[in-house]
Amino acid sequence: GDKVKQSPSALSLQEGTNSALRCNFSIAATTVQWFLQNPRGSLINLFYLVPGTKENGRLKSTFNSKESYSTLHIRDAQLEDSGTYFCAAGGGMLSGSFNKLTFGAGTRLAVCP
């Protein structure tokens, strides 16, 4: 099964509304990164997290290592937030060697006027 499972797989939001994306880990993770792949295909790093919470503008992310999940909250969604959001778990336990990342399959977000 998936080591990093993202939900929902797809989501449609109206402009100005809020939502939360989730990432569940079936393996131990010590760090989490969130990325946005925009419609042009570019991957943009949003957050790098150790256990805890970070906030950047309308985005907020939490990583709970004990319960093995991370969330990405989007407040007041805008059209430019559209794209695919990926979470990736990092940590030595994933590979048995150095701490490479394991990616989820992504959440496709469409923000509509």
Place this chain on the structure above:
Amino acid sequence: EAAVTQSPRSKVAVTGGKVTLSCHQTNNHDYMYWYRQDTGHGLRLIHYSYVADSTEKGDIPDGYKASRPSQENFSLILELASLSQTAVYFCASSDEGAGNTLYFGEGSRLIVV
């Protein structure tokens, strides 16, 4: 100014031919990575490197070689391209491994016919 640049951005290759994807970073990062993205999926790690003249296998190394001739440059080589290697390839760099933030290039779309 892009800190991780890939070339070519797009390529059509014939089955059995040799393909080289190049990556150059100006981040002064020790770690560099090659990931593969298939339509509708997350990223999977092919090869990575933490120092010049050394490369390591990732999760899906079969059919690929890598070369790190300098800190700034990291190449992915497909000696005998196959149809199943049609995908988008992303190069990335980071400082001190995946425990720190990944910075991606713009991607290289490869179609093998």
